[in-house]
Amino acid sequence: MSIVQLEHVRKVYDKKVAVEDLSFSIEPGTMFGLLGPNGSGKTSSIRMMVGITMPDSGVVRLFGEPFKRDALKRVAYLPEERGLYKKMKVIDQLVFLGQLRGLDEATALKRSHEWCERLQITEAIPKKTEELSKGMQQKIQFISTLLHEPELIIMDEPFSGLDPVNATLLIDTMLELRNEGRAILFSTHRMDQVEKMCDAICLISRGRPVLSGTMREVKSRYPRNRVQMTFEGDAGFLRDPAVEEARLYNGSAEIRLKDEAAAQQVLAQAVNGGTRITRFEVMEPTLEEIFIQEVGAGGNVDA
Amino acid sequence: MPSNTLLIAKREYLERVRTKSFLVTTMLIPLLMGGGILFSVVKSRHSKAASHIAVVAADTDLALALQDELEHGKDSAMQVDVISPPTGNTRQAVVDETAEKQIDGFLWIDMDKGKPKATYTSISSADISTTQAIESSLRRAIVREGMKRKGVDAGEIKLMMAPVELETETIKNGEISKSDTMTAFFGAYVLFFLMYMAVMLHGMNVARSIIEEKTSRVFEVMLATVRPQEMMTGKLLGVGAVGLTQIGIWVLAALGLSAAPMASAAGAGAIHISFSAGQIIAFIGYFVMGFLLYSGMAAAIGAMVNSEQELQQFNMVIALPMAACMFVLVPVISDPNSPFSRIISLVPTCTPLIMYLRIAISNPPWYDIAASVVILLATIYGVLWLTARIYRVGILMYGKRPTLPEILKWLKYS
Secondary structure, three states, X not given: OOOEEEEEEEEEEOOEEEEEEEEEEEOOOOEEEEEOOOOOOHHHHHHXXXXXXXXXXXXXXXXXXXXXXXXXXXXXXXXXXXXXXOOOEHHHHHHHHHHHOOOOHHHHHHXXXXXXXXXXXXXXXXXXXXXXXXXXXXHHHHHHHHOOOOOEEEEEOOOOOOOHHHHHHHHHHHXXXXXXXXXXXXEEOOHHHHHHHXXXXXXXXXXXXXXXXXXXHHHHOOOOOEEEEEEEOOOHHHHOOOEEEEEEOOOEEEEEEXXXXXXXXXXXXXXXXXXXXXXXXXXXXXXXXXXXXXXXXXXXXXX | OHHHHHHHHHHHHHHHHOOHHHHHHHXXXXXXXXXXXXXXXXXXXXXXXXXXXXXXXXXXXXXXXXXXXXXHOOOEOOEEEEEXXXXXXXXXXXXXXXXXXXXOEEEEEEEEOXXXXXXXXXXXXXXXXXXXXXXXXXXXXXXXXXXXXXXXXXXXXXXXXXXXXXXXXXXXXXXXXXXXXXXXXXXXXXXHHHHHHHHHHHHHHHXXXXXXHHHOOHHHHHXXXXXXXXXXXXXXHHHHHHHHHHHHXXXXXXXXXXXXXXXXXXXXXXXXXXXXXXXXXXXXXXXXXXXXXXXXXXXXXXXXXXXXXXXXXXXXXXXXXXXXXXXXXXXXXXXXXXXXXXXXXXXXXXXXXXXXXXHHHOOOOHHHHHHHHHHHHHHHHHHHHHHHHHHHHHOOOOOOOXXXXXXXXXXXXX
């Protein structure tokens, strides 16, 4: 059973099409990345999954059933625009938000303390929210979404505004949650994080899905036609007709081949030509390159 | 999901009741209001015209009688110089004295075929209390002199001219009780202003609290679990409960004060405030309805604007109908059951304040009260219906303020 399933979802605001024909599904225990440039429809898609807006057409299924508000008790949502009651004490705030998600007061209190310990912010517990630093507020927000032990965690741009230390802490926590069997969906436009963390992705551009599938599937659709090599001696092999483009640096080269299969041929030629090779690596394209290629190919990117 | 609504209401209530501003407004508003009104009532009762004037008349007896009235009259304690009879340069002398501000003015009395013709000349044109005192004193002086000339005995004249005290009684529930109009009026007046302040204060608090959630972006987090209607209802309940708490404290304090013996001392001996049970029920009932009406309007405004500053520009929408109640206060108090008062008390934006006032100072017919409640409840329903729609869309709109056509479009989303 898929945790989330979108089928041909479409959402239009006035005359602007925000999301068009979007379909994907997320399995339990999966880290799913929703990628796209700014204004591509990530937030619009997420809002439909948590019932803030309704799709104009298409179906959103949560836990195998068409969207029902009851299902939200099993979902966590961390919006891009973070918000907490500034004047409230941290612990009151956490308990309040926990109760809204159906916990009783004692459980909410107990789990709040546990999470504050886990994220190393116990000193913030008795303070008012407005007295905390931005990073601490982000952690409180993060905790508040997880108190009810959701099966599906949806996070809109969770890393924006976090320093590297806290971003790493967040990544580690997310991976732990994934390993506990929860499905996590997050949106971002930072490809380096996605590449490390995600099991599956969906790339959207101007409201339409461009790429979708597991990380392996997506990458396998792109040829492994890039070679990085380090060498000493003659660089004449770079003139081989199979080389489409080559950048020559001091003692190393980045090569793009016309054909995936040509790598061995180029290597053989280099060896035959007497070049001393210390490294020769055939690489798959990075997600960032795929992103730029796909989004860039579609014309302008909305900023 | 009423449990969500209650949770939101509880949070709103606790967060507000714990603030210092709640404590301050609860203490200060009745103190300032009661003190101010008490001061003005006491002042106006004991204030007497106290100008220094000159009386110029050919008739010395009349001039002396007038002097006596003006210096020791019921509502005047003036200093009076008598010049009688006038000589050729008297007029120039008094004009100069007035111009030099040695005296506040002079009264010139001429006899015209046995009928006195009086002119008061002064440097200020709008000294109402002085001119009124002169007018009534002059009439009494003329009557007194006239009777004296007809040979009426001085003791008899004094008896006839003595001021009359009017006692008032009210019939309520078939019982006649002695009433002090001043007291009833004072009590009603204080509560009228308290209700005005409470409705205004808590209505604006609803708008402010919505804007706070909007600027701090709490809405997005909340909306993933709670429906907009639940948020709005919870907020109205929570803030309304704060208002009721505040009013409860005031009512208890007022009851305690009217029971304590010190109350009469504090009220300068004559003013003793008492509230009937019916008056308190009417007060609370109309406060609740007034709060719902005005906070409903405030919630819609709060959902439409983006900041406190923008809210200030729209304060008028709430403040104006409230201020209208103040403008009609005097005609309603002077005749609480006139057609004008009855119509005004049925205008929904005025009903809470004006109908309450009519109940407090008179006994309006039951169908007037029933009609006011029905009309008011229907209006509240309509306002909340509209507000719920504006709220649902408005809270997720940031940035630009919506135009009227856009708001109309929001109403159509369902």
